[in-house]
Amino acid sequence: MAAATAATTDGRARVRILLIDDHDLFREGLKYLLPVLDSKVQYFEAGTLDDALQLKCEEGFDLILLDYYMPGVNGMDALEKCRQTFESATLVVVSGEEDPRIIRQSIEQGASGYIPKSSSRDDLVEALRLVLAGGTYLPSHAYRPVSPAISFAVQQSDAGNEIMITKLSRRQFEVLMKAVQGKSNKTIARELDISDHTVKAHLSVAFRTLGVQNRTEAVYAAAKLGIQPGQSTRYEEVAQQ
Template identity: 30%
Template sequence: MHDETIRVLIIDDHPMFREGLKAILKRDPRYEVVAEAGNGREGLEAAARRRPDMALVDISLPDINGIRLTRELKQLVAGVRVVIVSMHSKIEHIAEAFKAGASGYLVKESASDGLLKGLETVARGEYFLDSSVSPTVVESLMTSPLQKGVSRDADYGTLTPREQEIMRYLAEGLSSKEIAEKLFISPKTAENHRANLMKKLNLHSNVELIRYAARLGLIDLDLWIDSGEPV
């Protein structure tokens, strides 16, 4: 891939950010943006048509979570290398991205400086993790099984995938109504899931839930660092 033109697909719901990525890629003649999309479904259609070598994917898309989209892209286009470009630097998102088959993870605020370096690393067949991510987290990702902290907790393992998803949103501070809108379910259903997971984990308040989520690694890295919590 490294010596030939690398065909790139950009999937991000912010047109201005897509333009910014394209402007950066134009600096290096090895990269050709063959398609762009504002949501996951359009991205999959574009991938099927254009068969890109590489896809730049945002995690927070309006229809499909970028982690799930990564899996679908890898199944759809043999050999495609996915680089996540996200506003989030949460260890959970980073671990899930690589688990889903991503080859790189770049934080949006450092994209202007790190994009070409990241793509060059990925094009060589190596993994790339944004240098703005805490070195201790990089070390823990490289030396430990993904989601090691989560796997150590038996109670967390009793949650259904949907309950785990809702717990992550609760840890981010979203209300049941906001979660319902994100997951296209009714607020009552979201609240029922919340009640069930609180019962399974023997938690009695949002504060307890947030502390529990922090212990599992479901909070921002910079909050961890500020609080002095070990990664």
């Protein structure tokens, strides 16, 4: 059955993380690693997807860590069910599968990152910090060409988009960051109090600037550039008004 463990008991605001993984040893190891990430972590765990989907958290989860291969369920289906059930949570795949195509499919399905289980302790902690800050984590081998479009997006990001991105307005940059986080146009419009049409217009400009065609390519390009909310304020500082 699903279980919950609070890492602190002092009543302070907590980071609520749910790990969905069928391997007891991995869940137990991550449980003791998370306080290194943040002493205010409240840790929840589930050994099956069904248990996870039944788990309730009054305040909602901040981060869902999902094993790609779970018994009795396809990885893409598991991602979709988690997206529908935990709408406000950031969703990240943590898996032993390292195929770049699977990584891309996970991002296309709405994951905000993909962390291989082969990652070192330090890399895992830094990856979690990144996604909790609103960024997108991809392992370095994810940038291997899995399609002409992704290859082009990565090449473009290496060829000067760090300068081009600063030509976006602050609002265009803000909309791009929310899109990279996996938020829908309607969600972005609601959060920024603008119309869906305005969101689409801002994304169109941002995609052209990055030299990409869609959100998935934008995620790869932004991740390659190291652009993420809260950690790349230099982009926001130089962005046009």
